[in-house]
Amino acid sequence: MSQTAVLPPARASAAPRARRRAPDRGGRPWTFYVLAALFVLYVLALYGPMICIYILSFQDVRGGLVFPMRGTSLHWFVDLFTQVRTGDVKGAFGRSIRLAAIVTVLTVIVSFMAGLAFRKRFVGDSVVFYLMIGSLVAPGLVLGLGVGLLCNLLGIEASWYGSALGAQLSWTLPFGVLVMFAVMSRFNAVWEEAARDLGASPWQTVVLVILPIIAPGLVAVALFGFTLSYDEFARTLLTAGSLNTLPLEIWSMTLNVTSPSLYALGTVTTIISFLIIGLSLGTIAWMQKRRARKTAR
Amino acid sequence: MAKRRGTTHNRTTHNRTTHNRTGWLLVLPLVVVLIPFFVAPIVGVVVASFVQSDGFGGIVPAFTWENYANIFTSRLTLDLYWATFRFAVFAWFFSLLIGFWIAYFLVFHVRNPLLAMGLFLLCTVPFWTSNIIRMISWIPLLGKEGLINSALLGVGVIDQPLGVLLFSSLAVVIAYVHQLTIFMIVPIFNSMARIDKRTIEAARDAGASRFDIVRLIVFPMSKTGIALGSIFVVSIVMGDFFVVKVMSGGGSASVVGAFYEDVGVLQYPSAAASAVILTAVVSLMVVAILRTVDIRRELTK
Numbered sequence: 252m253s254q255t256a257v258l259p260p261a262r263a264s265a266a267p268r269a270r271r272r273a274p275d276r277g278g279r280p281w282t283f284y285v286l287a288a289l290f291v292l293y294v295l296a297l298y299g300p301m302i303c304i305y306i307l308s309f310q311d312v313r314g315g316l317v318f319p320m321r322g323t324s325l326h327w328f329v330d331l332f333t334q335v336r337t338g339d340v341k342g343a344f345g346r347s348i349r350l351a352a353i354v355t356v357l358t359v360i361v362s363f364m365a366g367l368a369f370r371k372r373f374v375g376d377s378v379v380f381y382l383m384i385g386s387l388v389a390p391g392l393v394l395g396l397g398v399g400l401l402c403n404l405l406g407i408e409a410s411w412y413g414s415a416l417g418a419q420l421s422w423t424l425p426f427g428v429l430v431m432f433a434v435m436s437r438f439n440a441v442w443e444e445a446a447r448d449l450g451a452s453p454w455q456t457v458v459l460v461i462l463p464i465i466a467p468g469l470v471a472v473a474l475f476g477f478t479l480s481y482d483e484f485a486r487t488l489l490t491a492g493s494l495n496t497l498p499l500e501i502w503s504m505t506l507n508v509t510s511p512s513l514y515a516l517g518t519v520t521t522i523i524s525f526l527i528i529g530l531s532l533g534t535i536a537w538m539q540k541r542r543a544r545k546t547a548r
Numbered sequence: 549m550a551k552r553r554g555t556t557h558n559r560t561t562h563n564r565t566t567h568n569r570t571g572w573l574l575v576l577p578l579v580v581v582l583i584p585f586f587v588a589p590i591v592g593v594v595v596a597s598f599v600q601s602d603g604f605g606g607i608v609p610a611f612t613w614e615n616y617a618n619i620f621t622s623r624l625t626l627d628l629y630w631a632t633f634r635f636a637v638f639a640w641f642f643s644l645l646i647g648f649w650i651a652y653f654l655v656f657h658v659r660n661p662l663l664a665m666g667l668f669l670l671c672t673v674p675f676w677t678s679n680i681i682r683m684i685s686w687i688p689l690l691g692k693e694g695l696i697n698s699a700l701l702g703v704g705v706i707d708q709p710l711g712v713l714l715f716s717s718l719a720v721v722i723a724y725v726h727q728l729t730i731f732m733i734v735p736i737f738n739s740m741a742r743i744d745k746r747t748i749e750a751a752r753d754a755g756a757s758r759f760d761i762v763r764l765i766v767f768p769m770s771k772t773g774i775a776l777g778s779i780f781v782v783s784i785v786m787g788d789f790f791v792v793k794v795m796s797g798g799g800s801a802s803v804v805g806a807f808y809e810d811v812g813v814l815q816y817p818s819a820a821a822s823a824v825i826l827t828a829v830v831s832l833m834v835v836a837i838l839r840t841v842d843i844r845r846e847l848t849k
Contacts, residue, residue, distance in 0.1 A: 279657075280758065286653035290667070293650055296726065297674050300685035303695070307688055317693045361581065364574040373571030379579060384843075386586040388779060388834050390787025392804050393823040396811060397589020400596055400820070417585040424581055433738070453570075478676040484790060489811065501680050505794055517681035524677040532669070 301521065308514035316509060327515040338500055340516065346411050347497035348523075351481040353412070354419050358427040358476030359469055365424075366431030367461070370440075387425040391485025394418060399489040409492035418486040423479045427472045434468030467535040474531035478524060590827065596820035615821035625806070625822070629829070632803045635717075635792070636785040639724035643781050644774065646725065647732025651773070652766065655740040656748075668737060675730045683723045683791055690714035690722070715797025723795045724785055731784070732777035739773030740766065775841045779834050786830045 307314065311322030331340055369376065386394075398418045402409045409415070438461070446460040462469075484498040491499060497520060504513050597615055600608040619625045650671065658664040674682060689695045690713040697709040712718055743766065751761050789805035803826050810819035 282758065283653075283657050286649055286657055289646070289649055290653050293646060293729070294670060297671065300689050300726075301674070301677075301682060303688045304681070304685040317688045317691050318695055318698070357581075361577040365578045368571045368574035371568050371571050373568040373575070376571070376575075379575055379582075382582050382586065383578070384779075384834075385831075386582055388783035388830060389586065389590065390783070390804060390823070390826055390830060392787065392789065392808060393593060393827050394586065394589050396807075396816075396819060396823055397591075397593040398585060400592045400816065401584075401589055404592070417581065420581050421585040424578060428578065474676065482676075482678045482680070484680060485787065488808075498678065498680055501678070502790065505680070505684060513684065517678070517684060521677050521681060525673075528673055528676050 304514040305518045308511055308518040310511050314511040327511040331512045331515045343495045343497045343500040347481055350411055351477045354423055354480035355473050355476040358423045359473050361424055362427030362431045362472050365428045366435050370435055383425040386421045395486045395489035409490050411491045411494055411496055414490040415487045418490045419480045419483050422486055423476045426475050430472050430475055434465050438465055467538045470531050470534050477527055593820045593823050596816055597824045599817050601815055601817045615818050619821055628801055628803050628806055636782050638721045639728055639785045640781050642725045643729040643732045647729045647736055651733050651736040651740055671733055679727055690719055719795040720792055723791045728781045731780035735776035736770050736773035739770040743769050772841045775837050778837050782833050783830050
């Protein structure tokens with residue numbers, strides 16, 4: 252008190268700052284530690300089991316489905332791609348990647364267009380919106396059964412690039428459009444108006460203004476499209492026809508393969524997923540950094 | 549739903565609505581996919597559920613209620629629905645409980661926004677990997693000779709391995725919560741991130757306890773996120789048969805599993821009837837959840 256009396260100006264400026272800081276920089280409430288512990292446990296439970304099977308997939312011939320680890324080798328990876336018993340893993344891989352690539356391209360294009368459309372109201376917009384939500388929540392196998400029945404009826408043979416492609420799109424598109432909603436809600440319509448005022452045609456506005464601005468969001472849509480298709484199971488099961496995609500191959504393996512080659516397949520497919528995730532997030536980060544540099548200049 | 553969106557808003561946009569041809573053209577590709585691959589299959593299944601089966605995989609094009617009558621009079625089917633519904637409730641409850649607090653932690657407790665985003669991404673990465681593989685990965689942990697049993701045996705808590713961990717209802721719920729909590733975290737995180745921090749500060753200044761803030765501000769304002777997450781979790785669990793089949797070790801069955809078996813023996817009409825009822829049940833649950841919030845307004849605003 253005596254100090255503050257000596258230095259009144261210092262007190263006047265320091266006191267409010269100290270008060271403003273108190274809730275931020277002060278001691279953490281006990282709930283912080285409880286929730287931090289919950290978070291750590293959650294992340295451990297999220298990744299722990301996955302890491303277990305990656306480790307177990309590197310066992311040698313004696314390996315089993317549980318710990319302890321028996322030797323280290325790439326035996327089960329070789330086994331995966333050479334054994335007839337484990338099915339046509341190589342072919343399934345190729346099909347899944349190609350299918351996911353097609354789905355990605357279509358999802359990005361269609362979601363982008365729908366994202367633009369939903370910014371304004373149009374006749375029947377609610378109908379389209381609820382169709383989309385319906386398609387998202389419809390049980391996958393029911394939809395697959397329906398697509399399969401229609402194929403039978405129309406005499407079209409079910410195939411991974413036909414009926415399965417469509418069935419997967421009915422799942423990836425609503426997801427893509429939902430992501431587009433989030434992207435477009437951050438897009439400021441003022442930029443678009445500015446482009447129009449400066450004489451840009453609607454096409455130029457889209458290509459030169461909207462697209463570059465929301466490009467990182469489109470990468471996110473692509474990430475959803477690829478991974479949702481690459482891991483899709485329920486909708487593909489009854490629509491893929493005679494040739495399996497990778498998740499279908501894994502499903503049949505869980506029923507009759509009880510060796511670490513199942514884990515090896517898990518490791519391989521997760522590596523691909525991680526590559527795709529890394530690539531997408533890296534691209535988004537790169538785009539944003541480049542933009543920050545451009546605007547700074 | 550439209551009524552709640554506000555009449556003034558509708559009136560001002562009405563004139564533009566009728567003339568917005570570009571909007572229609574832009575949304576056309578989406579409709580072109582949804583009609584043959586969502587509307588038509590569902591209609592197809594509904595139609596197929598009313599025809600007779602010839603018992604050899606073929607169908608007789610004659611109208612019948614029999615497929616439905618069989619389902620409603622079968623004690624087994626009702627039990628199946630009850631079992632699946634119970635799993636959905638458990639999965640929903642635990643994923644909401646965990647998801648809400650994880651999102652709360654990330655939004656309100658992590659002060660560095662970059663760190664919060666990084667931790668959020670850490671939670672979402674497994675969503676982009678194979679669900680099937682993530683489920684299988686519980687085997688080395690929960691199995692009779694798995695890590696958890698070995699650890700418990702080592703410590704001396706139990707003297708013989710617990711069989712209840714894997715291939716049981718517990719394992720099914722664990723696998724669901726493991727897979728689906730992310731569907732709660734993402735929308736709830738989004739809702740919470742939109743809450744103006746000044747609201748919370750104002751409440752604190754007005755003397756609200758932290759518990760009051762969660763109960764009276766954070767929870768009501770995260771309702772949209774909770775509703776969205778609930779829709780995902782409930783519809784995925786109701787439509788699942790894979791997790792139940794693998795994680796219960798054949799001990800539990802599910803509605804979808806039963807109709808998948810019908811498809812396997814080419815009993816299309818009864819499978820279709822079962823599918824229709826399931827879809828109706830899921831839709832009712834989704835509509836019930838949608839009644840609590842206007843999701844579209846929240847999403848597109």
